[in-house]
Amino acid sequence: MSEHKISATGREAAGKGASRRLRRAASIPAVLYGGNAAPQSIQLEHEKTWLASQNEWFYSSILDLDLDGKVQKVLLRDIQRHPYKQIIMHLDFQRVDENQALRAKVPLHFLNQEKSPAGKTAGVVITHELNEVEVSCLPKDLPEFIEIDLGALAVGGIVHLSELKLPKGVELPELKLGKEHDVAVVIAKHGKEEAVDAAAPEAAEVPAAKVAKKEEK
Structure with a gap:
């Protein structure tokens, strides 16, 4: 600190x-x-x-x-x-009482995102779902920030709250509320343009099917 x-x-x-x-x-x-x-x-x-x-x-x-x-x-x-x-x-x-635990929001620092497999893949969007987290610790253990190394992040990969590497003496109160609170912090997925292109052939078939039905009538 x-x-x-x-x-x-x-x-x-x-x-x-x-x-x-x-x-x-x-x-x-x-x-x-x-x-x-x-x-x-x-x-x-x-x-x-x-x-x-x-x-x-x-x-x-x-x-x-x-x-x-x-x-x-x-x-x-x-x-x-x-x-x-x-x-x-x-x-x-x-x-602040130095002998009592406190709760505070701490910013997240994302490292090596561009060097990751997801970061090097064209059309992949890496989103930061959270930019800070609430921690619980003694004042002497309060970190100025928490680092997240994304060097191994793959396409389709997700980093959850429980995967954060916390300094000694630091806890995440959110995780004590149940598994459903283990939310995503980082998500790597294909961008919207690629998703639209993939859906285009199916979208083109629908009007054609309707035309065929009309001709039968």
Whole structure:
């Protein structure tokens, strides 16, 4: 688990009016909650936080939040963005207890797709049914991402959730719900154009059969 640090300061004013004033001052209103402490209103510098938000780790890693000089472990739980401007409107952070397991969504990284038999076959489409998965683990074991090696993926091949290679101490809660939750993560299949071409001869026979019936009448 890598260390990533962000800074914040406490704030007393709350409400929509106070939040608007913060945004005009290039700050982001946020809330820190969880653990044994009460929820706390905080604020972060927009520019620095925006730059941090361009990194994948901002969403899936345990963050070191420096709040008025005191560092505590947190996890980003929600981010609200402006509908069309590059502005972060609000953030929710959850305090992390290093001795308690947590659940978090982790991105998937797909490796060697182009080198696989499926990737080298013309007309084959490889779809990523999932781009992230929810994991359960202690904070110290939380991975920034999970890699999936597709080097051996064949045409018609499917990679299921249960086939992911997880780091030590990491589990997938979804798999505990039953076999029907062992969903496909990656599927390699022929594209639509090829499927349409294959169906074309049969489609051509139907009108011909109808014409023959009409002539008999």
